[in-house]
Amino acid sequence: MKVFFAFVKKEFWHVIRDKRSLIILIGLPIVMMLLFGFALTSEVKNSNIAILDFSKDQATKTLVERIDQSQYFTVNKYLDSENEMEGVFRKGQARLVLIFPQNFENDLSKDKKTQLRLVADASDPNTANITINYASAIIRDYQNELNENKKLPYTIEMETRMLYNPQLKSSYNFVPGVMTLIMMLLGAMMTSVSIVKEKEMGTMEILLVSPMKPIMVLVSKAVPYMVLCFLDIILILLMAVYILEMPIQGSLVLLLAESLLFIITTLSLGLLISVNVNSQQVAMFISLVALLMPSLIFSGFMFPIENMPLPLQVMSNLIPTKWYYSIVKAIMVKGLSFEFVLKQTLILAGMTVFFLTIAIKKFKINLEA
Amino acid sequence: MMSEIVIHTENLTRKFGDFVAVNTISFDVKAGEIFGFLGANGAGKTTAMKILCGLLSPTSGVASVAGFDVYKENEQIKENIGYMSQKFSLYENLTVRENIRFFGGIYGIDRKSLKVKSEELIQRLGLGLEADKLVGSLPLGWKQKISFSVAILHNPKVVFLDEPTGGVDPITRRQFWDMIYEASAKGITVFVTTHYMDEAEYCDRVSIMVDGAIAAMGKPSELKKQFAVENMDGVFLQLARGAKRSE
Amino acid sequence: MSSISIKNITKTYEKGKVLALDNISLEVKSGELFGLIGPDGAGKTTLFRILTTLLVADQGQATVAGLDVVKNLWDIRKIVGYMPGKFSLYQDLSIEENLNFFATVFNTSVEENFHLIEDIYVQIEPFKKRLAGKLSGGMKQKLALCCALIHQPKVLFLDEPTTGVDPVSRKEFWDMLDRLKTRAITILVSTPYMDQASRCDRIALIQKGKILDIDTLQNIISKNTQLLLAVKGEQRFRLLNDIRAYEDTLTCFAFGEENHVVLKSGREKVDFLSKYLAEKKHKGVEIKPIEPNIEDTFIKLMLESENTQ
Numbered sequence: 001m002k003v004f005f006a007f008v009k010k011e012f013w014h015v016i017r018d019k020r021s022l023i024i025l026i027g028l029p030i031v032m033m034l035l036f037g038f039a040l041t042s043e044v045k046n047s048n049i050a051i052l053d054f055s056k057d058q059a060t061k062t063l064v065e066r067i068d069q070s071q072y073f074t075v076n077k078y079l080d081s082e083n084e085m086e087g088v089f090r091k092g093q094a095r096l097v098l099i100f101p102q103n104f105e106n107d108l109s110k111d112k113k114t115q116l117r118l119v120a121d122a123s124d125p126n127t128a129n130i131t132i133n134y135a136s137a138i139i140r141d142y143q144n145e146l147n148e149n150k151k152l153p154y155t156i157e158m159e160t161r162m163l164y165n166p167q168l169k170s171s172y173n174f175v176p177g178v179m180t181l182i183m184m185l186l187g188a189m190m191t192s193v194s195i196v197k198e199k200e201m202g203t204m205e206i207l208l209v210s211p212m213k214p215i216m217v218l219v220s221k222a223v224p225y226m227v228l229c230f231l232d233i234i235l236i237l238l239m240a241v242y243i244l245e246m247p248i249q250g251s252l253v254l255l256l257a258e259s260l261l262f263i264i265t266t267l268s269l270g271l272l273i274s275v276n277v278n279s280q281q282v283a284m285f286i287s288l289v290a291l292l293m294p295s296l297i298f299s300g301f302m303f304p305i306e307n308m309p310l311p312l313q314v315m316s317n318l319i320p321t322k323w324y325y326s327i328v329k330a331i332m333v334k335g336l337s338f339e340f341v342l343k344q345t346l347i348l349a350g351m352t353v354f355f356l357t358i359a360i361k362k363f364k365i366n367l368e369a
Numbered sequence: 370m371m372s373e374i375v376i377h378t379e380n381l382t383r384k385f386g387d388f389v390a391v392n393t394i395s396f397d398v399k400a401g402e403i404f405g406f407l408g409a410n411g412a413g414k415t416t417a418m419k420i421l422c423g424l425l426s427p428t429s430g431v432a433s434v435a436g437f438d439v440y441k442e443n444e445q446i447k448e449n450i451g452y453m454s455q456k457f458s459l460y461e462n463l464t465v466r467e468n469i470r471f472f473g474g475i476y477g478i479d480r481k482s483l484k485v486k487s488e489e490l491i492q493r494l495g496l497g498l499e500a501d502k503l504v505g506s507l508p509l510g511w512k513q514k515i516s517f518s519v520a521i522l523h524n525p526k527v528v529f530l531d532e533p534t535g536g537v538d539p540i541t542r543r544q545f546w547d548m549i550y551e552a553s554a555k556g557i558t559v560f561v562t563t564h565y566m567d568e569a570e571y572c573d574r575v576s577i578m579v580d581g582a583i584a585a586m587g588k589p590s591e592l593k594k595q596f597a598v599e600n601m602d603g604v605f606l607q608l609a610r611g612a613k614r615s616e
Numbered sequence: 617m618s619s620i621s622i623k624n625i626t627k628t629y630e631k632g633k634v635l636a637l638d639n640i641s642l643e644v645k646s647g648e649l650f651g652l653i654g655p656d657g658a659g660k661t662t663l664f665r666i667l668t669t670l671l672v673a674d675q676g677q678a679t680v681a682g683l684d685v686v687k688n689l690w691d692i693r694k695i696v697g698y699m700p701g702k703f704s705l706y707q708d709l710s711i712e713e714n715l716n717f718f719a720t721v722f723n724t725s726v727e728e729n730f731h732l733i734e735d736i737y738v739q740i741e742p743f744k745k746r747l748a749g750k751l752s753g754g755m756k757q758k759l760a761l762c763c764a765l766i767h768q769p770k771v772l773f774l775d776e777p778t779t780g781v782d783p784v785s786r787k788e789f790w791d792m793l794d795r796l797k798t799r800a801i802t803i804l805v806s807t808p809y810m811d812q813a814s815r816c817d818r819i820a821l822i823q824k825g826k827i828l829d830i831d832t833l834q835n836i837i838s839k840n841t842q843l844l845l846a847v848k849g850e851q852r853f854r855l856l857n858d859i860r861a862y863e864d865t866l867t868c869f870a871f872g873e874e875n876h877v878v879l880k881s882g883r884e885k886v887d888f889l890s891k892y893l894a895e896k897k898h899k900g901v902e903i904k905p906i907e908p909n910i911e912d913t914f915i916k917l918m919l920e921s922e923n924t925q
Contacts, residue, residue, distance in 0.1 A: 201706075602783055606787060
């Protein structure tokens with residue numbers, strides 16, 4: 001036990017004295033949170049919208065007012081014909097054109113059915129998508145109100161994505177994503193690099209010719225990074241709650257416990273890398289290319305998995321980050337309890353045991369190739 | 370014939386803040402001379418050598434290498450010197466021929482004569498069969514011979530050698546010194562720094578630096594007589610024991 | 617009593633393609649300061665790694681303090697001290713922190729065995745807060761030795777401890793080893809530098825994975841009965857080439873300012889050599905018979921070993 005503590009103490013010294021790793025450990029989560037929270041936000045505010053109203057009745061007037069009053073849109077221009085649309089987009093006067101057909105109010109009240117067209121400037125597909133979503137949400141709200149007044153069982157499913165994100169805040173999406181990526185980066189990369197460093201420096205040679213058991217070397221290397229990663233999780237959550245004003249809907253204890261499990265998963269991946277390579281460069285390269293890239297692509301954070309071809313969807317199941325990301329979203333955003341994340345938790349735990357077993361089995365007790 | 374002065378320093382000084390790394394050293398090295406530049410860790414050898422290679426400017430004093438001033442003519446100096454260190458010499462994952470061509474190119478030898486020169490060199494070293502093998506697969510002794518040959522391929526006025534024969538077997542080491550003698554007979558000045566005093570015995574003349582200054586200079590035989598000891602190790606120990614600073 | 621016993625050890629790398637150790641046998645007595653002397657690539661580090669359980673030999677047996685290096689791996693790791701060739705301490709930890717860490721790893725404390733390292737440690741103690749990476753070569757070696765000694769090992773393995781260290785620190789290091797001998801610690805030390813052989817009780821000369829000879833330095837040299845001439849002259853390089861071209865020359869190698877020459881015919885033809893050199897118009901030629909030194913002897917054994925192959 002004394003050996004273990006000496007080791008942990010030593011490991012903290014390494015981290016504290018290496019400015020680069022300190023910056024990565026503390027700076028990276030902060031920078032990523034701020035970047036995603038403020039700079040790279042996918043929220044759209046005061047986007048210009050043009051109106052082409054062939055109806056010009058009370059209903060269209062109310063709806064246009066609503067849109068204009070919302071924080072997302074500013075009504076910029078009224079058009080007279082569809083021919084003007086292209087010009088408006090070209091000059092950048094509007095990102096979205098809302099077209100009301102003739103007899104809009106009439107159709108709505110009589111037939112309970114009407115059409116309405118939203119045309120977006122899709123040269124920036126993401127923004128186009130978001131503005132359309134926002135606009136349809138406002139229209140849907142309006143329709144719901146109408147329905148309520150007339151006591152008719154009439155609903156329209158418009159966009160499920162906003163179900164748990166009524167304010168359409170993008171932080172709901174990226175906070176779990178940032179947590180996932182940070183853990184992958186720090187847990188796997190820093191652990192593997194720190195072990196491989198001992199090999200490169202030749203200190204591993206001395207440690208091997210000592211009574212220390214291999215498992216001890218691995219565990220005592222992993223524990224300090226586990227603590228550091230856990231502190232990072234807390235740091236990210238604090239930032240999420242107090243700076244980005246994103247409440248944690250579910251149980252905090254459950255969220256932290258699941259995070260701890262994922263940290264252990266990433267640490268075992270780091271250990272697995274480190275027992276197989278001999279240089280810090282290779283360890284870093286593998287962590288970035290073989291771990292971070294798939295994590296980024298397959299976690300569901302950047303690209304929706306449902307839209308991928310089937311083989312890639314199947315592959316995404318092998319990526320631990322996908323499961324953790326879905327756990328965090330479930331607890332943080334949807335406020336679900338343990339039984340809803342049981343499946344993901346079991347999969348993560350299984351992966352962890354698998355990685356750890358291989359890492360320990362492959363750890364060499366000597367220098368034989 | 371051996372009178373041309375190739376390295377000249379006069380009161381050469383280099384300070385880092387308050388620390389005087391090199392303290393008013395003066396010496397001359399003639400063309401074709403094998404000059405041993407000795408000193409303990411931290412005595413100022415490396416700093417002095419960097420100045421002579423044009424990598425570092427002196428604080429004060431005069432120094433010229435191959436007739437070029439170290440203050441102003443660094444680029445000309447670099448074209449007229451060769452450098453070989455035991456640590457860095459050749460690219461292990463290139464073949465012998467590729468290494469020769471690469472370094473020859475760096476030293477500004479034109480393509481045509483480089484082709485001729487590199488084939489000549491391969492023949493002279495008896496490496497006809499090994500020319501297309503990776504350098505990493507060759508024994509240490511061979512690597513050292515190749516890297517020395519590469520360092521003098523462009524016929525420099527001076528070649529700087531940093532602990533050139535450390536770790537090789539006694540026969541290979543002597544074969545290496547044969548090459549150094551040959552270069553010196555051709556008029557190339559050889560400037561050797563080393564920790565190993567038996568390497569110093571091979572030099573025409575040596576200087577020993579202590580605490581940034583030159584404490585002794587002369588032929589090995591003269592120095593041994595002067596300090597009444599059997600070998601250069603004895604000379605060095607007597608001088609360096611009084612040293613105040615270490616790295 | 618043997619502290620280290622090596623019997624017919626063979627070790628190859630890259631699936632047998634590279635022969636690192638070729639059927640080596642060697643005994644080191646308890647309390648001995650034994651030197652393994654040979655150039656880089658001779659197999660010194662491989663042998664050290666086999667004895668410290670870091671590598672497994674293809675063939676042969678070895679014991680350290682009576683323990684088998686394969687079967688009693690964990691027992692050996694408790695009782696040996698090892699200083700690898702490359703400086704292998706934590707560069708970002710201070711002298712004090714390194715020492716404490718290694719003491720703990722070996723289940724002991726600095727206080728417990730301080731008597732063992734005291735006279736070495738006092739030399740670096742004034743800098744104990746300094747990071748190991750910022751120490752001079754000599755101080756690093758001293759710290760590494762302290763770390764290897766801190767658990768009172770029975771056998772100490774020092775792989776090229778004085779490479780890259782200046783002559784003053786080198787001499788101090790050997791003086792420290794002399795004092796350690798009085799503590800009944802067996803020391804196996806390797807070096808490529810022949811001049812350090814005189815500091816060992818016994819030495820083994822090793823080259824290309826083979827042992828050329830094992831004995832005391834005096835005995836190894838006295839076995840070399842070859843007649844050796846030291847030849848000096850003004851034009852060193854021309855002299856060397858002319859002697860080599862001489863028909864009676866067996867070997868001629870530069871040794872500092874002199875050339876060491878062995879003649880095929882032995883001493884009686886010395887006069888012919890001086891006459892030959894006079895004909896070649898060499899000036900200031902001095903020829904005198906000398907006692908061979910360890911390098912002369914190593915060269916002779918090397919050539920003999922190559923000829924028998």
